[in-house]
Amino acid sequence: MTTRRPKSLIAALLLSASTLTAGTADAQNGPALERLIRGSSEASPKLSVSAETRAANRYAIVIGNSDYSAIPDLPNALSDARIMAQFFESQGYEVKHHENITKRGFEGVLRRVLFDVDGDTEVVVFFAGHGFQIGSENYLVPVDANFDSVYDVPFEAVSLGSLVGIIGARARLQIVILDSCRDNPFAGQVALTQIGNELRETRTGFSSQAAPLNSMLVYSTAPGSVAYDGEGANSPFTGALFQEASSRPNDLVKDVFEGVRRRVYEETNGLQVPWDSSTLIEPASFGIGDSQLENIVVDGRGGGGTRGLVRIVVPSQSENVSTTEEPAANSAILDADFVPEAEIRFSIRDALDLSPVDQVTITEGPKSGRLVLMDESGFRRNVAGESIPGADVDKLLLINDSVQVPAVSLVDGNIDDGLVLSVNGDQRNIALHLTPDACDFEAGDHLDPDGMGVTRYANEIRPEFALAACEVAVLRDPAVGRFHYQLGRALTALRRYDEAAAAYERARDLNHARAWVALGNAELNKARITGGLTSGQASDEVLQLFARGVAEGDPYAFYALGRQFMRFGGNEELEIEGYDLMMRALEVGHTFAMNELGYFYLNKDAEYYDPERGLRYLRESALRGDIYGYNNMGLVYLRGLGGAKINHPAAFEMFTKAAEGGQPDAPFNLGVMYRDGFVSSGKDLRKSVDWFTEGLNRGDAYAGEEAAYLVSSGNVPGYDLFDAAVIGAKAAALRNHRAANRSREMIARFPRKTLDGGAQKLILELGGDVSVDGAFGPSSQSAMDEVLLKYNAGSAATDPVERIIQLAAISWKISPFRVDLY
Structure with a gap:
């Protein structure tokens, strides 16, 4: 059998640096970021500034x-x-x-x-x-x-x-x-x-x-x-x-x-x-002046179709929402669409029975947005604290700001808010029930500059719900970029990667800022879809996509391009530029940047090795509830990285939090702890293999290799030798990976009966009709041929090793792992 190779933070996540791909030498003559933006053939110019107009x-x-x-x-x-x-x-x-x-x-x-x-x-x-x-x-x-x-x-x-x-x-x-x-x-x-x-x-x-x-x-x-x-x-x-x-x-x-x-x-x-x-290139003044001739129409959330409505609802006896410190009865309850703009129309006027001559003062606006009046030039005046005639109330717009709340925290899917008005001196409290679009609720992204801020991390997306909601949204409002982007997230979670890329391209064409990083990651992940982990080094094409995301102000792009420069820059200038991008991401609390900087300073073979500095970043990430920060701190406690004291209970707690959140490496690390007896209950090979197998299901060939090795020993309750062949073949089918190659070498030493029994189990898993007995005769061959025909997988391999890996590859094709979690 092959030698077991436990993961460590550095071995698993910090790869040796090499130079960037073609064109990187140009960075010596100027900032690499600017070079990449200029070199992007797909990137249309950003909005140009006209000195003839003022911003809206x-x-x-x-x-x-x-x-x-x-x-x-x-x-x-x-x-x-x-x-x-x-x-x-x-x-x-x-x-x-x-x-x-x-x-x-x-x-x-x-x-x-x-x-x-x-x-x-x-x-x-x-x-x-x-x-x-x-x-x-x-x-x-x-x-x-x-x-x-x-x-x-x-x-x-x-x-x-x-x-x-x-x-x-x-x-x-x-x-x-x-x-x-x-x-x-x-x-x-x-x-x-x-x-x-x-x-x-x-x-x-x-x-x-x-x-x-x-x-x-x-x-x-x-x-x-x-x-x-x-x-x-x-x-x-x-x-x-x-x-x-x-x-x-x-x-x-x-x-x-x-x-x-x-x-x-x-x-x-x-x-x-x-x-x-x-460096001002247009006239600027603190006052509005008279220079606003024509406003430039820019919708950072991807085009039209962003308007919603505010509607009157009949309050129930139990509802009593107030934005003041003392409880007060609501004069009205309004339902509003939680979209960038919601038209007030007649809702407030009718709910409060206003007349055109009533004086209405916006005493306290909604916490999740603001009320504005738009003048003839297009300038939107914030009316908080202002007194306006009742006749102007119908002209109000409710501008809903991105709230940045986890979708899972909204019990009924709504955001509760309110506002306080004074009508001719009398206070009126209005409750607002804000309803996000279902696509925003199911697939909104964290820190998305053009999103509504009801967010889910990739591991929190409910793929089928998200797909249904976002398909409806793009049909209803095809010019809204965020719906196409969020449809891409749903499709990615469903492993429909080509369709996801098409959705991201449409979002990019509609000026959705996050789409640039999504397209770069989609290209970068192509090798991962069936190949397991790769080095992650990006081509210039991908770097250009990341760079355009930086130009659009997307913190995920700060992180993505900074990571490439720091890991693969190959020279001090690019590493410094990458560090600066990472620090920009860190200023908005982006935990991915904290993890990356932790990796960077914990690499013993690197010039900048500084363990205390690296641990400072990783601790901060874990303190903020990041599942990758949990996994990294688990590794620190398990192996005493950076001089930290080994603490197995703390490591187990960190790995468990990470695994429960969907982190792809944490199952392997839990498997190691159960395998080596580093848990309070002692050594448990069954639980060890369960966790290693979960890691394999998340695309980790190392975990599959280790599970197959343990099961092949014949001492794991609940697993047999046929299972060892299946697990090893699935790990081997994750090509272009050292662990996959070792898995292939390992199963090649299994007895013929073990391989054939594993192949039969895979045929059953793929919907074939076969008896699992380890004797691969004509009936098994016929069942395999039917499976290959069903999945258009070509002719059957005759070598037992190649046959079982061929079937394992089909299983990955129909049940691929989530590349968006890496």
């Missing part, structure tokens, strides 16, 4: 961080953020105002950008709080930051470079304003912030940083200098900004900031000079 949407992120847990507070930061939020609201921005935000909160803010912002949106970011530089990198500090380790920066601070990269990929225009650098709260501390192990000291102020295209970065002080908090309610910088912007909101921002610079210089007696970096 305005979006502001305002953050004030004052109450820090481990470093000095900033008394003025909250009041600075509040007056700027007030100003942006007065200019028609949809304002996301946050105070004392944590690192996880920052991740949530950046995730919201993915869903709320598209190519027809102007974005302004205002941050008041601590900031510092390490090397050439600038960081914003959440209120819960506490640097106890040199490895903490990615989990305790927010990279300015990642922030502007994420926003810049989604927005038409961005202006980032930083009233920071008031002191250095971590003076003298050192940290790792680059791909290598060079420790860098935290420094006061920000370093100079180039702005991405059509962006402006504004700093409250010059590079490396200190900004002052001020003695009044506001800092000198924010006070000057508010005064200048309020007095001339329709002036160009560059002129406004020239005035800010003069004011701050004079007020601080020349000690503080604001600084900016601009």
Whole structure:
């Protein structure tokens, strides 16, 4: 029999680096990402910017961080953020105002950008709080930051470079304003912030940083200098900004900031000079002005058909939903379609019996969206807090934001929300029951920039339900890209890979951002469909698809392309670029990136081996409930990777969580624990083989090889030698894999009767009529011929080894494993 080879984190998941495929040398002359985008023959240009028009949407992120847990507070930061939020609201921005935000909160803010912002949106970011530089990198500090380790920066601070990269990929225009650098709260501390192990000291102020295209970065002080908090309610910088912007909101921002610079210089007696970096290619002002001639129609969710309706329902006696702190009876209950836009029409008017002259104030909007009025130019005005005449209520649109909630958490499939209105001074509470489209509910994807945010990971999809729902959706709304993409997810879960690729192509043609990564993965997975695990190295064609996803602001693309560069780049420049993409994915809390960085730093044979750093990433992934993070931490505890202490109970717990979630490698690892007696109940070969067989069913040829080896010993209850042949043949049928080749060698040493009995079992499994006795005579041959004819599998092999592998290959064809789980 063959030698058993247990899996480890490095052996299974970290493959030796090699150079990228043809054309990669061009990356030496410029960023590889840009080269790949330019080289994509399928990628149509992104939306071009016209200086003749203004964006239809305005979006502001305002953050004030004052109450820090481990470093000095900033008394003025909250009041600075509040007056700027007030100003942006007065200019028609949809304002996301946050105070004392944590690192996880920052991740949530950046995730919201993915869903709320598209190519027809102007974005302004205002941050008041601590900031510092390490090397050439600038960081914003959440209120819960506490640097106890040199490895903490990615989990305790927010990279300015990642922030502007994420926003810049989604927005038409961005202006980032930083009233920071008031002191250095971590003076003298050192940290790792680059791909290598060079420790860098935290420094006061920000370093100079180039702005991405059509962006402006504004700093409250010059590079490396200190900004002052001020003695009044506001800092000198924010006070000057508010005064200048309020007095001339329709002036160009560059002129406004020239005035800010003069004011701050004079007020601080020349000690503080604001600084900016601009790549704006169109006029930009904080005010709406009169330059909006014609809005550009952009639907980031894939075309038309995104409208829904709001309907009145009769409340039952038991329903009592309120958005206020004290319970209050609802004046009305409305059903609404949870789609990007739902038309109010007459629902609120009729439900509240409004007259045209009634004054209606939107006291509190829905938590999962907002109410807007669209003017003649197409600009959508957020009406939260505004008073409008009853006659305008029918013109309201309910804009539903991507909510990012697990579908499995919605017990009845609905999202409960509400809003509070004041009608002529009297409060009215309205309950909203939001109903997602069935396709969104069954196949919505996690962190999908153009999705509705009712999400399922691949292992949570109910394939048949998803297929039925999404087929209905694409027939009803064929121009909506997200429905085609989600249909592709359902088809992938059903192993109908060619049809899935066609659905992804249609989604791409309808500008659905996630479709680029899906197409790249579909191409990359072709070798896996019948071949089991492969190295995963992508062709330039796939890299170009991933790169276009990066350009569209998709965090899964950040991860996918970053992974290719880090694993297979073959030179320092590409590895660094891959690391930067990974860090961008990490800024939105993408656990895949944490796992990949863990692999990277735990590779003993690599230049950047740093076990403590690698374990920091893996622990963070597992803490966030990622099934791959669970499996990786199980390996850490099982084998003492990176110097960690061996802990078998913890390993078993981690592997069990991973396996229950559908992780494809975890069954093998549980099989190892039962095989070697590392569980509390002691050695159990039956359970070991059960788990190894489950791993094989998930496409793991290593697991199949090990199960066949154990069963062939004849000491596993519930399994016989014919089962050993079947399991070994199925592992051998996963071609182009070392474990598959070893499985073939192993079953070639089995007795003829064992092979023939296994072939008979496979014939039965495939629907044939045969007796399983190990004597492969004319009746068995006839049954096999019928099976081959049924599945159009050619003529029967005569060699016993080739015959059983031929039948095993048919079993994979009709019951393939889920490649989307790898």
